[in-house]
Amino acid sequence: xxxxxxxxxxxxxxxxxxxxxxxxxxxxxxxxxxxxxxxxxxxxxxxxxxxxxxxxxxxxxxxxxxxxxxxxxxxxxxxxxxxxxxxxxxxxxxxxxxxxxxxxxxxxxxxxxxxxxxxxxxxxxxxxxxxxxxxxxxxxxxxxxxxxxxxxxxxxxxxxxxxxxxxxxxxxxxxxxxxxxxxxxxxxxxxxxxxxxxxxxxxxxxxxxxxxxxxxxxxxxxxxxxxxxxxxxxxxxxxxxxxxxxxxxxxxxxxxxxxxxxxxxxxxxxxxxxxxxxxxxxxxxxxxxxxxxxxxxxxxxxxxxxxxxxxxxxxxxxxxxxxxxxxxxxxxxxxxxxxxxxxxxxxxxxxxxxxxxxxxxxxxxxxxxxxxxxxxxxxxxxxxxxxxxxxxxxxxxxxxxxxxxxxxxxxxxxx
Numbered sequence: 001x002x003x004x005x006x007x008x009x010x011x012x013x014x015x016x017x018x019x020x021x022x023x024x025x026x027x028x029x030x031x032x033x034x035x036x037x038x039x040x041x042x043x044x045x046x047x048x049x050x051x052x053x054x055x056x057x058x059x060x061x062x063x064x065x066x067x068x069x070x071x072x073x074x075x076x077x078x079x080x081x082x083x084x085x086x087x088x089x090x091x092x093x094x095x096x097x098x099x100x101x102x103x104x105x106x107x108x109x110x111x112x113x114x115x116x117x118x119x120x121x122x123x124x125x126x127x128x129x130x131x132x133x134x135x136x137x138x139x140x141x142x143x144x145x146x147x148x149x150x151x152x153x154x155x156x157x158x159x160x161x162x163x164x165x166x167x168x169x170x171x172x173x174x175x176x177x178x179x180x181x182x183x184x185x186x187x188x189x190x191x192x193x194x195x196x197x198x199x200x201x202x203x204x205x206x207x208x209x210x211x212x213x214x215x216x217x218x219x220x221x222x223x224x225x226x227x228x229x230x231x232x233x234x235x236x237x238x239x240x241x242x243x244x245x246x247x248x249x250x251x252x253x254x255x256x257x258x259x260x261x262x263x264x265x266x267x268x269x270x271x272x273x274x275x276x277x278x279x280x281x282x283x284x285x286x287x288x289x290x291x292x293x294x295x296x297x298x299x300x301x302x303x304x305x306x307x308x309x310x311x312x313x314x315x316x317x318x319x320x321x322x323x324x325x326x327x328x329x330x331x332x333x334x335x336x337x338x339x340x341x342x343x344x345x346x347x348x349x350x351x352x353x354x355x356x357x358x359x360x361x362x363x364x365x366x367x368x369x370x371x372x373x374x375x376x377x378x379x380x381x382x383x384x385x386x387x388x389x390x391x392x393x394x395x396x397x398x399x400x401x402x403x404x405x406x407x408x409x410x411x412x413x414x415x
Contacts, residue, residue, distance in 0.1 A: 036224055053088035053096070054154065054192045056248075061163040063252070064192055066153060068094040076124050079380070086124055095168060096121055096130070097150045102171050109144040110409065113151050113169040113327075115161045116180030119334050120152025123388040131180075131389070134398035135405075152180065155190025158311040162318050170325060176409055177322070178330045182387065183348060186267065186311045187296030188256055189304050197248040256302035259310050267308035270348055271297040278344035287339040290386075294336050295348060312355065319359045328410055331356050332401065333365040337379065338386035340371045362408045369400050 053072045057065040070090040075083045091099045104111055114120055114132040122130030128137070132150040139146040151169045153160070161179060169177070219226055261268050271292060278288045292298035296306030322329050333352055336345060349367050356363045373382045373396055382393035389397055 032225065052192075052195075053090050054196075056196055059163065059167060060251075062160055062167070063248075064155075064196055065164070066090040066094050066096060068092055084124065086126060089127060093168065093171075095149070095151050095153075096127065097132075100147070100149060100172060102173070104147075104173065110146045110175050111172065112146065112148045112176045112178060113165065113172065113174035114148055114178045114180065115165055115169065116152040116332075117156045117161070117182050117185060118152070118154035119182055119388060120150065120180045121154045122150070122152065122394070123154060124384055125389070125391060125394055129391045129394055131394050131398045131401070134395055135402060138398060138402045149174070155192045157185050157188050157307075159314045161185075162314045162321075165318070165321065170321070173325075174327050176328045176330065177318070178332060178405070179318070180332045180334055181352070182334045183336050183345060184294050184296070184387070186306045186308045187299070187304055188252065188307070193248070193252065197252075253302050256305070256307060260302055260305045260307045261296075261309055265309065267306055267351070268297065270295075270351055273347035274344050277346055278342070281342055281344065283339065283342040283344045287342050288344060290338055291336065291345050294338075295345070315356070315359055315361075319361075328408070329359075329361045330405060330408055331361045331363050333363065333367065334387075335365075335367040335370050336386055337370050337374060337383040340374050340379075343367070343371065364401065364404045366397065366400070370397075373397075 052074055053066055053070045054064045055067040055070075057063055059065070067090055069092050070088065072088040074086045074088060076086060078084055088096065091097050093099070112132075112135075114135075120131060127133060130150055130152070132148040132152070136146065136148040139148075149169070149172060151161075151164055153164060156164065158179075158181065165177065274291060274295075274297070275288060277283075278291070283291075289298065293304075296304060299305045318329060321327075333349065335343070335349070346367075349365055353363055353365060370382070373393065377392070379386075380390075382390060382396070384390055
């Protein structure tokens with residue numbers, strides 16, 4: 001019985017091994033590609049870490065910012081069981097407004113940059129219902145054209161707002177800057193930040209990345225398979241070479257742990273004055289807790305605790321920018337429109353007015369006006385949640401601001 005001779009030709013063996021290797025690699029690549037294709041169809045992917053119309057920023061002060069040219073529809077559940085569809089349309093330059101030329105067009109005699117958080121951005125408001133756009137429409141019939149550009153960004157604190165002015169709004173050469181200050185702007189806690197850190201495991205770039213790190217980061221950003229593995233196993237958090245930065249929550253916690261107000265600061269001492277005011281006017285314990293938590297005076301967490309010292313330094317920067325670029329500054333104070341018949345935040349409003357006047361800013365405080373609106377029309381007609389205006393509330397607030405701002409604009413721009 002004869003045995004089949006084994007082919008011991010080394011060249012042929014290598015060819016067979018090479019062919020088998022290529023076949024195996026091709027099969028693996030095709031399998032991975034098929035898996036990626038299926039996941040791209042059925043699994044929302046991580047190409048752009050986004051909180052609706054906002055994305056992670058490369059600017060470590062902004063942290064996140066509106067996504068240029070983004071159009072996102074968002075459905076809000078209403079108290080009556082219905083839904084409200086809000087369109088978030090971001091222009092080509094990355095703010096919620098129509099497109100503008102950086103230089104004023106013919107007839108645009110006065111340009112206003114309106115900074116702020118979600119109250120200015122227009123939470124649960126369509127674009128033309130936002131306060132900046134309402135003001136622009138109200139001034140449309142003036143002999144001199146006035147443009148009001150909406151640079152509000154949901155969730156921004158004052159430091160971010162001034163940084164947004166520096167990086168974005170100053171490119172449009174404003175004659176006047178209006179900053180809307182909400183009483184929770186001296187703490188950091190935002191819905192957008194929660195989405196970015198919880199849904200995307202977002203990371204802040206804190207050091208330069210090598211070519212290898214850049215390639216790996218891009219792989220995790222664009223691969224559904226790697227993203228799903230990272231989502232459940234937190235691979236990037238555990239392997240240093242994949243990081244090149246800090247997990248967003250860690251970055252924020254360290255930043256605000258280092259900068260939050262000390263317990264004996266002027267701002268933190270307002271807690272005692274607010275409690276005394278609440279006891280004097282009959283505020284309930286729940287109402288007082290709402291006021292203290294909303295203003296960062298009841299929290300020890302660095303994300304939720306107040307950082308008025310950072311806010312005050314930001315106002316100092318705003319004054320410097322005003323002197324350098326020649327624009328006027330107007331600060332609008334939005335109250336927390338909760339339990340305004342037992343509103344214990346009067347001491348905080350007094351504090352803000354006094355500090356802001358030190359900088360030479362013009363201040364418009366809507367505390368009394370919003371109280372009157374709610375008394376006349378009912379809270380549900382003016383505010384969705386005690387912070388954000390309904391369409392009716394935004395219109396009435398803009399109507400009040402139109403008259404309050406008119407004498408403050410230089411060169412009588414509204415004549």
